[in-house]
Structure formats: structure tokens, C-alpha cells
Amino acid sequence: MSAFSIEGLVGGYGAADHVVKGVDLQAAPGELVCIIGPNGAGKSTVLKLAAGLLSPKAGRVTVGETAIANASPQAVLAAGFVLVPQEKNVFGGLSVEENLAMGTHMRPALFKARRDAVFDRLPLLAARRRQLGKTLSGGQRQLLAMGIALMAEPKVLALDEPTAGLSPVAADGLFATIRGLASGDVAVVMVEQNALEALTIADRAYVLVDGRVAREGRASDIAADDDIRRLFLGGRKAA
Template identity: 55%
Template sequence: MSLLSVEGAVAGYGAAEEILKGTSIRVEPGEIVTVIGPNGAGKSTLLKAVAGLLPLKSGHIAFEGNDVTRENALGRARAGLAFVPQERNVFGTLTVDENLVTSAFLWPAAARGRADALYERYPMLATKRRQLARTLSGGQRQILAMAMGLMTEPRLMLLDEPTAGLSPSAADDLFDAIVTLNKEGMPVLMVEQHAVEALAVSHRGYVVVSGRTEAEGAGEQLAADPDIRRLFLGG
């Protein structure tokens, strides 16, 4: 049984507009899965649909064998999905610690213990726990955003363009953090523009074009495919 299964997803932002036009993907337990494709293909829309931020016009979403198609974002979070958006993913005027504690909204009584556990996992956050989130570097903010997602103890992490705007070294560090998180048992579904690097750390990948799933395969296989390299990976 797949951990996540999206079948024939059709969704958009207006009554007549369809960004997703029958997209289908799956995530198996323990995997990192990356979705790549051109700008405007519907990659981020797909993640929002999975997270419950955008309702499907048709299609189905199952998580851990349960149909969550009609669940809203809160219901998906309770089911075990954590979504880290590309932008505005931390509260800049709150401290690092306040960001973490606030993120345990499903189980506030457990907030302190979970935050302390994340400080052990990410020592950088511990040293900056009293700093405002807006004072962090781009890479540090992304680590904080991932940690905020982990405060709900999810069973699948959804990452939308996690390395957007980061320097090459910060992006490499973030990919390392994602791989480490996965090795510790967290499945990951992410959308990435840094396709070569993302596919290199992924078990599988999908190519989405114009709202449709055009290709699927092992990360290394997709990265080596000459047509995909020419169209999406810069040759």
C-alpha cells in the first residue's frame, strides 16, 4: 500500500481554470519523491492540493490507505501531513522558540518537549532560540520551517521549493538535512527547481508538464534521461 496516492487530480484557482489536469503520483513508505517540471506546470498547485489548501474538482487523494480527498487542511494535518510552503513559512516577528511552540497547535501540551527534541536535532536552532526568525539567514529559516512542520510529528513532509533563493552552499546543506531527516524515517514529497540536485537525493521523481504527469522513474534514471535533461535540466 502506498503511503500517499494521488489519482487523476484536477484542480485550479477559479471556477473555469484548471492547473492540474489529471495528475497522478504516489509516495511509498520511506521515500524521497521529487516533482520537477517547467514553471507554471502545476507543481506547487499539486502540493497545495495534497495539503488540503486547494480542493480537487475531480480525482482522489489517499493517505495511509484512507481517502482524504474531502478533508480540509486541518484534517490533513491531523491525518499526518505537514506542508512547508515556499514563502512566508516562518513568523518573522516571533522568536525561533515561539515559532516552534506555536506550530504544535494540534497538541499544545506536548509543545515544550517536542521543541526541546528539535533543538537536539538542529543545534543551530538551539543557539538562536531567542532570536527573531526574521534575523536568520535564508538557510536557517528553511531549517526552522522544516522544524515547525515536524512539531506536529507528521508521517509525510511536503516541501515546496525548499532551496528557493538559497546560495549553492546553503542549498547543499538543506539537501543534506532533508536526506538526514529521511534516513531517520521521514518520507518526503518535494517540488524543486534545482532538479539535478533534488533528483540525486531522491528515490523517485515525476515530471509534470501543463498539469499532467509526463514521466516517472528513479531519481538517477530521470536525471540521466537525455530528453528530460534537455527539456528541464539544462542539457
């Protein structure tokens, strides 16, 4: 059974309420799925609709057996879905450790054990535990944002353009970490602008064009497809 499933998702913003025009997507436990496509295709909007930040006009979003579309933020979290937004995803005036505490602020008794588990997975955060969020580099900040999300022990971790604004070296490091997060019963669904790089670490990919899935399949197959590279990815060869 899929950890995460989107069926017939339609929605958008106010008057522009059909940005996403009927999207189906699945992610199995342990799978890393990426959503790529041209600017403005609706990739980030899919994640916002799934997370309940926007109300879908139609469709079903489930984590395991639990439907989350239009659910409250608490219900989405309880179902095991956490979205790491592209921006404003850490508290600059708080230390790394205090930021992680925000991930369990509803259940503070869980803090220490979960913090230690996050430090095991993301050791850089342990080394910088007392450093303020605003003094971290872009890549370190993204790691912290993922750490906050992991404090909730999600079954589905959704990442909205995690490498945006990072240097190629920092992006490569972050991609390697993200690859490691998709394991066991945790699925990762990642929207990425760095499409070719994302395809090298993802298991499967969805190519979104104008609010619809134009292509889906194994990431390696999509990376090797000349039409996909020419049409959406600028014709560059995958690394």
C-alpha cells in the first residue's frame, strides 16, 4: 500500500482555482519521489494543496488510510504528513536546538528522544546545536528545517525546492542527505528545480506540465528520455 496517495487533485488560489488540474501521485514507504517540470507548472501548489495550506476543489489525499485533504493542520500532522516550505522554514532568532523543540511543542515530553534521533541522522545539527538559525548557511538552514520536520516522525516528508538558492556543492550535499531520509516507512516527496540532479537520487518522478502529470515513471528512465530533456530540462545530459 502507498504511504501517500493523491487522486484527482484540483485546486489553486482564489480566482485562479484550477492551477492544479487533476493530479494523481503515489509514494510508497521508503520511496523518494520527485516532482519536476517547467516554472509555473503547479509543482509547489500540489504540495500546498496536499498539506492543507490551500483547499482542494476536488480530489483525495491520503497518508496510509487517513484522508488529509481539507483536514486541520493538527490532523495532517497526526496523519504523518509534514511539508517543509521553501522559505521561512526556521526561526532565525532561536538556536538549532530551540528550533527542533518547535517540532514537538505540542508534546514536549518527546523532545529529548526525538532530538537525539534527529542529531543521529543529521549530525551537523548536533555540532551546531547552540547556533542561532539566522547564522546558518543556506544549506545548513535547509537541514535544520528538515530536522524540525523529522521531530514529528512523519511517514511522508514533503520538501518544496530544498536546494533553491544553494551552490551546486551545497545542493549535492543536501541531495545526499535527502536520499538517506527516504527509508524504512518514511516516504519523501520532493519538488525540485534542479531536475536533472533530483532525478539522479529519486526512485520515481512525475513531470508536471500546466497542472497535469505529463509523464511519470522511474527517475532513471525519465532522466534518459530525450524528449523530456529537450522539452522540460533544457536538453542537458543527466550526470
